[in-house]
Amino acid sequence: MIFKWFFLIKYTFGDLKIRFSQRSALFILSLFSGVKSVKKIVDFPAYGNPEIGRQLVEGKYIFAGVRFDLNVDNPWLIEIPSPEVEQNLHGFFWLNDLASLGNSKAKDRALVWVRKWFFYNSIGKKIGWDANITALRCINLVRNWKFLHGVTRKKDQQFQKELWLHYKFLKVIFPIYSLGLKKLNIIYSIFLLSLAFEDSARIQKKLLTKVCTVLLSPTSFRNILSNRSPEDILTFFIILIDVLKIQEEKKYIKNNDLENLQKLKSTIAPVLRGLRLGNGVLTRTHGGDFGPRDLIDKYLVDADVKAPAALTSILGFERITAGRLILIVDCAKPAEGPNAASPHASCLSFELSSGQRPIFVNCGPGGRFGGPFKRYCRSTQAHNSCTLGNISQLHFEYISRKKRWPKEIIINGPKIVSVSREKTLEATWLNLSHDAYQDKYGYVHNRKLLVLNSGTAFSGTDSFEISKNKNHYFKRVDHFYAYFQLHPDVELWDHPRLQTIILRLRNGEHWIFETDLGVVSIEESTFINSSHSGPRSTKRIVIRSATLLNKTEIKWSLRRREIVNRNTRDAEVVR
Helix, strand or coil: CHHHHHHHHHHHHHHHHHHHHHHHHHHHHHCCCCCCCCCCCCCCCCCCCHHHHHHHHCCCEEECCEEECCCCCCHHHCCCCCHHHHHHHHCCCHHHHHHHHCCHHHHHHHHHHHHHHHHHCCCCCCCCCCHHHHHHHHHHHHHCCCCCHHHHCHHHHHHHHHHHHHHHHHHHHHHHCCCCHHHHHHHHHHHHHHHHCCCCHHHHHHHHHHHHHHHHCHHHHHHHHHCCCHHHHHHHHHHHHHHHHHHHHHCCCCHHHHHHHHHHHHHHHHHHHHCECCCCCECCCCCCCCCCHHHHHHHHHHHCCCCCCHHHHHHCEEEEEECCEEEEEECCCCCCHHHCCCCCCCCCCEEEEECCEEEECCCCCCHHHCHHHHHHHHCHHHCCCEEECCECCCEEEEEECCCCCCEEEEEECCCCEEEEEEECCCEEEEEEEECCCHHHHCEEEEEEEEEECCCCEEEEEEEEEECCCCCCCCCCCCEEEEEEEECCCCEEECCCCCCEEEEECCCCCEEEEEECCCEEEEEEEEECCCCCCCCEEEEEEEEEEECCCCEEEEEEEEEECCCCCCCCCCCCCCC
């Protein structure tokens, strides 16, 4: 309770400080006029999804994976349901999708929407003027300036003026932010704008030095890692690679900083490879989405680092690769303190793929669809882990009950998570445990995961055992549940044996899921990712077992029924 109130006071004052600074800067800048034209185009790799771009041109409005129905061609009249949608919409991420489509209709649509944004969201208005969102909007505008080159004509003088005010606003607001991803986004956007406006070499060099300072700061990188979102690490990595490519032309960075940036690249690239499933996307944990595969491929190629890393353990993940099987396990405490508003109750949860086909997946980030979806997708029940009495590992508490978007943090969860890894000629296994249920119920969750090195079988043992710590009392809970969330593309076939389920993947593989104890059921579940305009229906396997006085244990296994033949597709793993 003390932690809750301390965090509440700290968060409230920090939020008020930022909001006051932003509004003060906006008010002052709105009193002054000025304009400077964009003179330079900086080339960047394609970033968007052309299929989403095509739908946007056709009048199907999809932002952050949420579809909206509009009677008029004006996305700025949308009632925004979540911060995720606001960031996508007002951060101009849709511009990447239109640019990746690249035809004249896409360009016309982009020009109209950009101009309308400046009409409906002028600098004196608060919507869309959060500093981080403003920075993302500028980054996406500069990245796609070649696509939008028509806006440099005289009739778009107002556009040039507004963008120049963006530049001034970000320069004023930058110092108040602490080191982390938001500060990096802001200073990087300022630097890109200085390139676009062709500021003096002295100013550009000074700004690039600041970008390098944030990139190389141990505090900055530690804060990004502490959030434990693979997608945040990808964003950090993209900026790092872009800076190194710009340096090839500008030669602004000092030799020692350049050397440290190269070392940082060599550290992060293997970690990102280690966080990819067999289909090339990122494991989806702690609010992060899977990331665009083509973009990940492009930037990893630029990094020229081939091997996945054993370094994933620094993020609290373990990875096992066996044949075509890739297993990624979340085995660390969730983020605390300032980052406690984003972590999921996913301790000891895993995602599994065979070849390029995912089998077991987390439900994904649900915040874009509003508060109830976000709370559910953060719960243990939305992951491949176990609950005691159908109670989530983490307790969520409101720190802000704003009518628009209430904010929740975790106030308790696992304090001790243990991990050990062993390997023989036949198999690799993980011995895992966490104490999330110890304080309230007196139980410790133990999980053993084993993967045959041939990649033909994966098994686990889950148990709830009364804690040996005598400082915790025991409270009996009747049942515990083990959840196995299936990817929507996985088909379920009946099997005559009650505790056996056949899984069929789209590449032709058949897998048999079995358990020895407990009641097995198949339930409806949800799968969410940004490439679909709404939650997708899927299935999950649930094992329910009665708890015993000292220790309750279930064993389950997944084994491939047949050797993959010539007709099997997508067997190769994306590295």
